[in-house]
Amino acid sequence: MTIYFLGGGNMAEAIAGGLVKQGGYHVHIANRGAEKRERLARELGVQVSEKLPGLSADNVLVLAVKPQDMQAACAGLQTNGALVLSVAAGLSIDTLSRWLGGTRRIVRVMPNTPSKVGLGVSGLFAADGAGEADKRLAQNVMAAVGETVWLENEAQMHAITGITGSGPAYVFYL
Template identity: 80%
Template sequence: MTNVYFLGGGNMAAAIAGGLVKQGGYRVHIANRGAEKRERLVRELGVAVSERLPVLGADDVLVLAVKPQDMQTACTGVETNGALVLSVAAGLSVNTLSRYLGGTRRIVRVMPNTPSQIGLGVSGLFAENGISDGDKRVAELIMQAVGLTIWLEAEADMHAITGISGSGPAYVFYLLNALQNAAKTQGFDEETARRLSLATFKGAVALAEQSGKDFAVLQQNVTSKGGTTHEAVETFKSCRVAEAIEAGVAACVARSQEMAQQYEAV
């Protein structure tokens, strides 16, 4: 049974730890400075907790789940002792993490997203060429406890997946909120507007998954020329909605790259 230690007990750590507990086959331990949070983690997940990390061994897994800006301080004094390290911190390269952890390069970077909290996450993973297939498999199995995993060929791809799936749920929530507000403008009460928006998104995603058709084809199937949907889509086009989404993703990726450069310099 693999020991998985978490440094940090925030939402993502709790999501992954919860997935591992539910799946079984792991001994999960979370180190977190806050006593109140430790008590909650024990109560909600039934995991072992402590204020500081115990002594690690080479067969253990350490998951770094601290905010990027706090990582250097949190890693002070941490001895990995050869343990496999998974980092879910955005913007921290293998080089930076290695510097924080005394030179180890047995590191797998992970970019998860918030639907991991309900087992429907997407996680991009990257490991240097020196990482063994066995270590990659361990990392993959851990993250599959909370959703889909995708291996990235280059570390620079971590920025791209941050812009798509890492930050992507926020884009969906933004659109959900916009549709809900539009429904309210058309006279629906807030609860009905919320239900309509959620059901519309849920049904459209399920249809796309089950049909396997290209998204553009699915759109065309419901868009009769001169009809009601056509008017909406043409309005979106005139407002350059698709271009705005693409620009937003590009801005997210650029910010991820900028953050990485900042952490490299510290």
């Protein structure tokens, strides 16, 4: 199975690095910047490209683009049934589904900064189109960087986002 990342920023790097360390997955990162791609390939030993190759239903696509850039990044993207994990804060499943041609095989994920060292906690919420096998797969992917917590409803993502985005910064500030 291949896990594709759209975007190679800090969180994508953390998750991809955890997956490489865990083993058992083929990891591919699509990122616009050539210098970043070269560094990711060298340091993580993953396959990289400027654009995503064709996806299939057996793949996982991790959307790791900044929320303000997500709509443009998704333009023309064909998931072809791949399970989509989104780490983009504030973008609802309905919004992502609309930008991805109507797919509902989506799991929103909100990891926190300690994920970079494998000690993170990630909140997850699955769309109605994601089955039990999809949920297990999403949980296994995120277990590569720490613990996981399933949320009862999508509105709870707001609280998780506030905690994961602000909590560590507040502690460091003190």
